[in-house]
Amino acid sequence: MENFDVVVLGAGAAGMMCAIEAGKRGRRVLVVDHAKAPGEKIRISGGGRCNFTNQNTTPQNFLTSNPGFHISALRRYRPADFIAMVDRHGIAWHEKTLGQLFCDGSARQIVDMLVTEMRRAGVTLRLQTTVGAVRKTDAGFEVELGGTPVACGALVVASGGKSIPKMGATGLGYEIAREFGLPLTPTRPALVPLTFEIGLLDRLKPLAGVSTEARVSHGKTRFDEAMLFTHRGISGPAILQISSYWREGDEITVDMAPGVDVLAELKAGRTTQGKQGLATALSQHVPKRLAQTLVEQTGFTGTLGDAGDKVLKPLAAAVNAWRVKPVGSEGYRTAEVTLGGVDTRSLDSKTMEARDVAGLYFIGEVVDVTGWLGGYNFQWAWASGWCAGQAV
Numbered sequence: 001m002e003n004f005d006v007v008v009l010g011a012g013a014a015g016m017m018c019a020i021e022a023g024k025r026g027r028r029v030l031v032v033d034h035a036k037a038p039g040e041k042i043r044i045s046g047g048g049r050c051n052f053t054n055q056n057t058t059p060q061n062f063l064t065s066n067p068g069f070h071i072s073a074l075r076r077y078r079p080a081d082f083i084a085m086v087d088r089h090g091i092a093w094h095e096k097t098l099g100q101l102f103c104d105g106s107a108r109q110i111v112d113m114l115v116t117e118m119r120r121a122g123v124t125l126r127l128q129t130t131v132g133a134v135r136k137t138d139a140g141f142e143v144e145l146g147g148t149p150v151a152c153g154a155l156v157v158a159s160g161g162k163s164i165p166k167m168g169a170t171g172l173g174y175e176i177a178r179e180f181g182l183p184l185t186p187t188r189p190a191l192v193p194l195t196f197e198i199g200l201l202d203r204l205k206p207l208a209g210v211s212t213e214a215r216v217s218h219g220k221t222r223f224d225e226a227m228l229f230t231h232r233g234i235s236g237p238a239i240l241q242i243s244s245y246w247r248e249g250d251e252i253t254v255d256m257a258p259g260v261d262v263l264a265e266l267k268a269g270r271t272t273q274g275k276q277g278l279a280t281a282l283s284q285h286v287p288k289r290l291a292q293t294l295v296e297q298t299g300f301t302g303t304l305g306d307a308g309d310k311v312l313k314p315l316a317a318a319v320n321a322w323r324v325k326p327v328g329s330e331g332y333r334t335a336e337v338t339l340g341g342v343d344t345r346s347l348d349s350k351t352m353e354a355r356d357v358a359g360l361y362f363i364g365e366v367v368d369v370t371g372w373l374g375g376y377n378f379q380w381a382w383a384s385g386w387c388a389g390q391a392v
């Protein structure tokens with residue numbers, strides 16, 4: 001039977017980072033994945049350019065049922081640490097917005113970098129390998145890999161969540177956690193487009209493809225980024241962000257002209273631009289097709305000068321404070337990450353080791369730590385993987 005010091009289940013961001021660090025420490029490491037290639041979610045991320053971290057990362061950029069757990073890892077392995085690795089490999093990058101860092105070239109550069117680092121650290125990588133039964137032994141664990149038992153002293157679960165099943169996402173990590181008695185927090189799609197009921201979709205059909213800057217709020221949480229109308233509902237960065245906080249039955253509020261008092265602007269325009277069409281006046285503040293659709297839905301056909309407050313107030317409210325109740329989301333099919341997962345109260349925050357199962361570690365997306373859109377989830381993967389790699 002083959003024997004390794006460490007077996008890592010999952011050749012994604014967290015798994016490869018953990019393997020690199022453990023290999024550097026002289027550990028004999030095996031990384032396995034059922035995919036044909038490592039780092040597939042890295043490859044498709046950021047539109048193919050990989051939003052590999054965020055320079056503005058703080059613990060406040062994450063959702064978890066156990067606030068404080070992720071602080072240690074994020075402080076010990078910071079964005080600057082990963083950037084230093086990227087720079088050593090000569091990978092050109094740029095900041096797009098809000099601290100988000102992307103490769104100038106292909107995301108494959110990040111995958112290649114990690115594979116190169118694993119090779120240098122003596123890590124063994126096996127792809128297209130299925131994971132079967134996992135058993136605890138006196139010396140550690142025995143894992144069925146491709147039908148063959150492999151022994152190891154430490155087992156690291158870096159199998160990800162349920163998001164993007166077409167990439168091969170499974171619930172393996174959750175199954176292993178349950179098998180060893182670790183509690184799970186409820187999982188759900190996160191960073192995902194929201195959907196509307198058919199009646200609302202019919203009314204908004206002309207807007208499919210329209211994008212606008214927006215301030216999207218749910219309770220006290222709000223995000224100022226772009227929003228996109230789709231044939232299913234709404235998407236875009238602002239919506240993906242708020243989706244992690246939204247729950248079925250909840251209402252969200254959307255300001256499609258943030259920083260502009262649309263009612264005051266239209267009232268002022270009645271005297272200075274009264275001969276303008278109402279849609280033309282409104283299009284100074286929102287996209288033309290959005291302005292036309294909103295005005296058409298009021299039934300008003302006169303000029304701005306003819307529009308009384310009874311017309312302007314609800315129109316302005318539809319722009320500055322559109323209250324809408326989505327009926328659902330597009331689900332794991334398009335979700336960028338999975339919210340929830342292995343309850344972090346059962347893990348050591350410094351090592352990611354299960355408190356009651358010596359040698360068993362959980363890192364990355366499988367854990368109940370979920371970042372905002374914009375490179376935060378990769379930073380959690382690097383940080384949690386790095387921490388486990390120092391301990392296994």
